[in-house]
Amino acid sequence: MQRITSATAADLFDIAATRRIEQAASAALPAHTLMRRAGLAVAKLAMAIAPHARTIWVACGPGNNGGDGFEAAAQLRHRGFFPVVTSIGDEGMLPPDAKASLQRARDAGVTFASTPPSDYELAIDALLGIGSTRPPEGAMADWLEKMHASGQPVLCVDVPSGLNADTGTLAQGVSPAQASTRTCITFLTLKPGLFTAQGRDAAGTVWFDDLGCGAFKDQPTARIAGAPEAQPRNHASHKGSYGDVAVIGGASGMAGAALLAGSAALHGGAGRVFVGLLDPSAAPVDTARPELMLRDARTLDLSSMTAVCGCGAGEAVGELLPAVFSSAAALVLDADALNAIAADGVLQAQLASRGKSGSPTVITPHPLEAARLLDRSVGEVQADRLAAARGLAARFGVVAVLKGSGTVVASPGEAPPIINLSGNARLATAGTGDVLAGMIGAALAAGRPAFEAAREAVWQHGHIADTWPADAAPLTAGTLARRAPV
Numbered sequence: 001m002q003r004i005t006s007a008t009a010a011d012l013f014d015i016a017a018t019r020r021i022e023q024a025a026s027a028a029l030p031a032h033t034l035m036r037r038a039g040l041a042v043a044k045l046a047m048a049i050a051p052h053a054r055t056i057w058v059a060c061g062p063g064n065n066g067g068d069g070f071e072a073a074a075q076l077r078h079r080g081f082f083p084v085v086t087s088i089g090d091e092g093m094l095p096p097d098a099k100a101s102l103q104r105a106r107d108a109g110v111t112f113a114s115t116p117p118s119d120y121e122l123a124i125d126a127l128l129g130i131g132s133t134r135p136p137e138g139a140m141a142d143w144l145e146k147m148h149a150s151g152q153p154v155l156c157v158d159v160p161s162g163l164n165a166d167t168g169t170l171a172q173g174v175s176p177a178q179a180s181t182r183t184c185i186t187f188l189t190l191k192p193g194l195f196t197a198q199g200r201d202a203a204g205t206v207w208f209d210d211l212g213c214g215a216f217k218d219q220p221t222a223r224i225a226g227a228p229e230a231q232p233r234n235h236a237s238h239k240g241s242y243g244d245v246a247v248i249g250g251a252s253g254m255a256g257a258a259l260l261a262g263s264a265a266l267h268g269g270a271g272r273v274f275v276g277l278l279d280p281s282a283a284p285v286d287t288a289r290p291e292l293m294l295r296d297a298r299t300l301d302l303s304s305m306t307a308v309c310g311c312g313a314g315e316a317v318g319e320l321l322p323a324v325f326s327s328a329a330a331l332v333l334d335a336d337a338l339n340a341i342a343a344d345g346v347l348q349a350q351l352a353s354r355g356k357s358g359s360p361t362v363i364t365p366h367p368l369e370a371a372r373l374l375d376r377s378v379g380e381v382q383a384d385r386l387a388a389a390r391g392l393a394a395r396f397g398v399v400a401v402l403k404g405s406g407t408v409v410a411s412p413g414e415a416p417p418i419i420n421l422s423g424n425a426r427l428a429t430a431g432t433g434d435v436l437a438g439m440i441g442a443a444l445a446a447g448r449p450a451f452e453a454a455r456e457a458v459w460q461h462g463h464i465a466d467t468w469p470a471d472a473a474p475l476t477a478g479t480l481a482r483r484a485p486v
């Protein structure tokens, strides 16, 4: 059993691949072995979460997820705990494995009840796993709501019930959970839906058990990439070794966004950082950050630079984009640059042609910007974040960073997308997106390939928030850019 953290690197498999893997694993083992192992793993984790529990409520569904629950109840009873099982559906319709585990729970002397116990210290959610096909109703919906409302810890078996294991979306009517009360133990494969969209909150802390089956050769749907390797710097190096970043943005009244991106690029290790402001009346120097070289955006020669374009750029950036596309050695497009592209078919074609030429390019949309670029609604983007990121990458031939809970980084090539596990709600504050764009710019300027630059910077950005001292002042975009609390 392995706890999944932001440092874990692993393959993720969708439901279809998981089914193939389960079939192969099951065929290679004596009947009922996988469910017995799964139930034992659930029981062990339940005992670790609630070692002094007097009552453990086990809610079991009509399929094999429910079977895992029956098996866990049997194992808990064998160890002196008092599980109370409530189950949904017709016993006669249970799949064979689940039927056998139900019998084992009965033989172990587990208590069965028609309604949940009024007091319990832990709920085990074994209602639905990867076979969830429609919104829960009736008793199932009531029980999920009770788990949600009670505030007691919930241990989800394989997948939080009602969560789509491929996309991380919750079925209609299922309340979003509080991650701090949640643990999920998932079997055989790690599923992408546990790590993006609503999955992070629904699953909480994720544990993985391969049920003794080892690794699989199936093509992964996505990956979690873990902590990036440090990029050592030669002693005999100079500012030219780490490249130039040129931030282009900061229209009238929005200089802050461009300066934040510039500061992030600087602290991200760029050799030199220019900030090309679009506001003609902007000050000639930022006295708080004199390292930043402020210029008129129109005068910058981008041919040997990484441009970070769009932060606080307003509509004025649109007319600069054709030159930026054709001249920048490497490019990060954010915020207003993305909005300008979304509104202009010619710019879209020019971006796609840059992508085709192989010039390193990263786009960093949040879900609304992604929706505009794809001409869809935000709901449609969030309904399948992996597909949306892959779609953007393929359409424009760029690396696409779809921000949000479980940021997705997709490349236009064959590599499976990455779901980033670092970061937390501290990042939900103005300007953190500008900081991310600057950090990606610094990595590109140092020569990292676009996909690596994006995923490494995304991880670092989240990691700074994860390791922000609890007793420090709240994280702001400015302190995030400097990577130092005040």
Ligand SMILES: NC(=O)C1=CN([C@@H]2O[C@H](COP(=O)(O)OP(=O)(O)OC[C@H]3O[C@@H](n4cnc5c(N)ncnc54)[C@H](OP(=O)(O)O)[C@@H]3O)[C@@H](O)[C@H]2O)[C@@H](O)CC1
Pocket (backbone or CB within 6 Å): 022, 026, 032, 034, 035, 038, 061, 062, 063, 064, 065, 066, 068, 095, 097, 127, 128, 129, 130, 131, 132, 133, 134, 135, 136, 137, 140, 157, 158, 159, 187, 188
């Ligand atoms: N086989 C093994 O040894 C192993 C199995 N494992 C475990 O099996 C799980 C997969 O089992 P599964 O395929 O039976 O799917 P599961 O998630 O239990 O649900 C299917 C049932 O729910 C029903 N249903 C769906 N939605 C519903 C709703 N809203 N409200 C009410 N009912 C609803 C659906 O009905 P139907 O849609 O067919 O009408 C069907 O009856 C997997 O997640 C893992 O926990 C692993 O431990 C490895 C070892």
Ligand SMILES: [K+]
Pocket (backbone or CB within 6 Å): 065, 125, 126, 127, 128, 129, 156, 157, 158, 159, 160, 161
């Ligand atoms: K479940």
